[in-house]
Amino acid sequence: MQTMLLTLVGGAIAIVVVFLLLRLRGGDPKVGALAAAFPVVAGYTLWVALDWPGMDVYAMHLAVYFVTAYALSIIALQRGKGEVRFHWAPALIVAFFGVVISVNAVFLTLANGGLGPETTEWLLPEPDSGAEVRSFFPGTVARDYQEKEELYNRYLERVEKQRERGWQVTQGFTDTPDAGQREAFQVEVLSKEGEPIDGATVSGKFLRPANKKQDVTFELKQVGPGLYRSDLRLPEPGRWDLAMTIERSGAIHEVHARTRIDDGS
Known part of the structure; x- marks a missing residue:
């Protein structure tokens, strides 16, 4: 989870820094935002290809990176027009993705690390009767897709041999x-x-x-x-x-x- 937080925040900061450097040279803010997001997205894609974290984590990173670039381009365009406030439409889009990303981050945190002891004690206090309440997860979910594919191929081979x-x-x-x-x-x-x-x-x-x-x-x-x-x-x-x-x-x-x-x- 700490690694995911580092890549999310670090990637967004990197996009902001690259965008500001590109803005010193002028040009279209939209092109500059896209150019700032591209190397970060490409670098993160190459990095996770070595240790795939799952499509949900990858999609969250892409959403954060592109929403950051989108917000930067809107801010730059507004400042170029001499305006400071967001128009309600882009502000609504940024807020929507912000809520979605925040909720998904909470779900991923709970799925990978569970509740911390302090949060658990606050949400699930010990009963006054002194009885102990426990819950168990019956097993782990297989994520080895290559192994599943191999087993399926073996099954198809058995079916073909049976037919012959x-x-x-x-x-x-x-x-x-x-x-x-x-x-x-x-x-x-x-x-x-x-x-x-x-x-x-x-x-x-x-x-x-x-x-x-x-x-x-x-x-x-x-x-x-x-x-x-x-x-x-x-x-x-x-x-x-x-x-x-x-x-x-x-x-x-x-x-x-x-x-x-x-x-x-």
């Missing part, structure tokens, strides 16, 4: 299943040529969209050529999503499907 392999998979309950009752769930796996696939590991989950705690994990046993079966019990009626994986000798075949379970009435 051409396994024929048929799955379902042997009888109409009712909620709370055990019923045989069966999967038949055949090769592209129609030959049974033996010795595979067939496992997966029945996923309950309304309640993750009700998900049912299973692993089927081979009961015949290319045939795998196990008794399953799904506790509630309604929609269930199936995510199943068939693996043999390093070959992985994924199946996604959906079914509905009766209430038994």
Whole structure:
């Protein structure tokens, strides 16, 4: 946060200094403001390219730099006309961006460093009952976009290999299943040529969209050529999503499907 404050304020000061130096030579204030902002923006862009802080931080810096240049050009134009006060239109624009930048700076500060102990004590005082109140963030947000892209590319490769392999998979309950009752769930796996696939590991989950705690994990046993079966019990009626994986000798075949379970009435 201290680095961000330094680059924001330092960049704005640099623009002001360069603009004043250019004004000594005269010329159009608008061109001078743009010329003053360009090297600062270019320098900051090259610097953050080595350690990317995120688009929100970069956009905030650009806003501060260009609003500073815009305000300087307006001030210079007003002084050239012998006026001191801003016209309401440019003043409103500068004020708008000032509010936006200030609010974003507060959000970024809280997101990166949280509240300080004094601010926390003021906003969240200890309860009179002496009970302790805690809140937790469940984890970190991944920002490694290259890793996500690599994982997605691997997934596309698996999908293409699965399509070329051409396994024929048929799955379902042997009888109409009712909620709370055990019923045989069966999967038949055949090769592209129609030959049974033996010795595979067939496992997966029945996923309950309304309640993750009700998900049912299973692993089927081979009961015949290319045939795998196990008794399953799904506790509630309604929609269930199936995510199943068939693996043999390093070959992985994924199946996604959906079914509905009766209430038994």
